Amino acid sequence: MPHLHTHDHAHYAHSHGPATPHPAQAAPWSILRMTVAARLAAALAVSAALWAVVLVAMR
Numbered sequence: 001m002p003h004l005h006t007h008d009h010a011h012y013a014h015s016h017g018p019a020t021p022h023p024a025q026a027a028p029w030s031i032l033r034m035t036v037a038a039r040l041a042a043a044l045a046v047s048a049a050l051w052a053v054v055l056v057a058m059r
Contacts (some may be wrong), residue, residue, distance in 0.1 A: 031039065
């Protein structure tokens with residue numbers, strides 16, 4: 001006698017059809033909404049942090 005097993009995925013909190021994409025979610029932060037000055041400041045901060053890692057590693 002074959003074993004019939006059905007998969008009921010309705011009990012999962014995250015359920016949508018395979019053809020249905022995820023709905024758009026509001027991003028709390030986006031680099032696209034930053035001003036040019038803020039982007040430059042962020043890039044300089046990241047660069048300084050990476051240089052600090054390099055200089056500490058070279059010690």
